[in-house]
Amino acid sequence: MNKFRIIIPLLITACLIPASLFGAAFNTGEKLEYSLSWNGIPAGTTVMEVRETSEINGKDAIHLSSRTWANSFVSLFTKVGNDVDCYIDPDNFASLLCDITSKSSKRTKYEKAIFDYDKNEVEYTETKSDKKNKKKTKTVMITSEIRDSFSSIYYLRTLDLKEGEKIEFDTFSGGTIFQNIITPIKKEKVSVDAGSFDTIKVKNVVMEDGKVIDEGENLFWLTDDEEKIPVKIKTKLEVGSLTAKLKTLVKGEVKLEKPLSAYSTPLPAVQDNETVSSPEHINQSPVSD
DSSP, X not given: OOTHHHHOOOOOOGGGSOTTSSOTTOOTXXXXXXXXXXXXXXXXXXEEEEEEEEEEXXXXXXXXXXXXXXXXXXXXXXXXXXXXXXXXXXXXXXXXXXXXXXEOSSOEEEEEEEEETTTTEEEEEEEEOSSSOOEEEEEEEOSSOOEETTHHHHHHHTSOOOTTOOEEEEEEETTEEEEEEEEEEEEEEEEETTEEEEEEEEEEEEEETTEEEEOSSEEEEEESSSSOOEEEEEEEOSSSEEEEXXXXXXXXXXXOOOOOGGGOOBOOOOOTTSOOOOOOOOOBOOOBO
């Protein structure tokens, strides 16, 4: 699993969007810039934006984007970049379309996920621009609305987070369904370049088919208010850890009204030794080259 899909893309001009469509957590025009570091070493920059609405299959959609690039030091060793454009339903934050371009020194990988809720499926395509120029397609069956891993960061901001009360939802990444167990841990004061913020610290445990695949330092610090702006994000990698800290913040132009906490799925508090049950398995068809 590519952790950069979880924390960045990896690790809203209100005249175009009626205020009743989605929550007050963020607005058109919001722009969040993060400084990235690996084990304390400056590594690059990520910019996340809420753009103007677009139309996907005849339906208004919120356009979320992320641009990530390495700094000059990292670029001496490898060329790294990541562009993400995802479109979500403003009524329930379900993903409609997601395009990801991941660049490295050796190749560029293109990913596209098209979410079809009439057919209850996601059509996933992956193309690599290397010597083989290999293309893979995959159809993933789903049972309800789902969110790609990038837009799930914004979805998380709409939820009613309470200490010790777990929330569970599915995400789609790289042609696979993952289950996320979100646990608000405690409130902390966090200082970054963008300022000093009262935050709520949240842990994310990622599961696949009922098995924990990502447990430990996968942490978010969100402002302790209705906007829940990600101030700091930290994830443990195979070697070291990657941290994103908010550098600059541009808020959207118009305050929206309708909270989306109704779409959250709070779970009873779980003790440390208890096992959290996972959602039902989701059938996936084999990948075809």
